[in-house]
Amino acid sequence: MDHDGSRVTLRPLTGEDEDEFVKLVLDSAELHHPWMSLPATPERFRAFLAGFDPASSESLLVCLRDSGAAAGMINIKEIIRGRYQGATISYAAxxxxxxxxxxxxxxxxxxxxxxxxxxxxxxxxxxxxxxHASLRLVARAGFRKEGYSPDYLFIDGAWRDHERWAITAPSAGFVPHSSMPIH
Structure with a gap:
């Protein structure tokens, strides 16, 4: 995908990424715990990848421009069209x-x-x-805190509270689309 002089590029996660992805997840287990659980076996990776329906979700690798190595991932999921035109975003270094x-x-x-x-x-x-690292990331990106959701997601064996942060195209400096596709 196009870049703006950054040191990274984005590309879709594919089955060819299985070995590198699983190794990186295993190497990053301490960094991700207790915030998230990513697929740490080939079988779980394949199930994870199969869970992305192109009509409503994407999983993107953040790759270093100079070497192509994966530095992280960003998922855009639960895309809702119509009047909402929104999605959830998750990420991991x-x-x-x-x-x-x-x-x-x-x-x-x-x-x-x-x-x-x-x-x-x-x-x-x-x-x-x-x-705190994730909160700093979204704040740097221009997201704003909108609320608090007790017992929101089941992670690491328990229902975890979450803060809700959001960003819109205009607040991020993008021109809003005058006619949105209604799917």
């Missing part, structure tokens, strides 16, 4: 390259993709309140 700003750059590219290519109007991120 991979430990070998975490803390270097690659996911921040990838998020900027994902926002451009969501608002320009997918013609969405709104994206929502749901984040556990103690996940």
């Amino acid at each position: 991979f430990a070998p390259s975490a803390g270097r700003g690659y996911l921040t750059e990838g998020m900027r590219l994902a926002l451009r993709h969501a608002f320009e290519d997918l013609r969405l109007h709104r994206l929502e991120a749901n984040i556990q309140p103690a996940n």
Whole structure:
């Protein structure tokens, strides 16, 4: 996908990524716990990938431009068309390259993709309140906190509270589409 001078690019996650992805998930288990659980076996990876319906979701790898190595991932899921034109967004950095700003750059590219290519109007991120790195990422990207959802998602064996953050195309600096497709 197009870039804006960033050190990363986005590309769709495919079955060919299985070995690299599973290894990165295993190497990143401590970084992701207790915030999320990603597929750490080939079987779970294949099931994870099969869960992305092209009409309503995408899984994108954030790849280093110079080497092509995966630095993280961004998922755009639960795309709703019609009057809403929105989706949820989730993301994860991979430990070998975490803390270097690659996911921040990838998020900027994902926002451009969501608002320009997918013609969405709104994206929502749901984040556990103690996940400070994730909260800083969405704040840097321009999301605003909209609320708090007790017992929102079942993660790591328990129902976890989440903060709801959102961004719209106009608030992110994208021109709103005057006529939205109604699917």
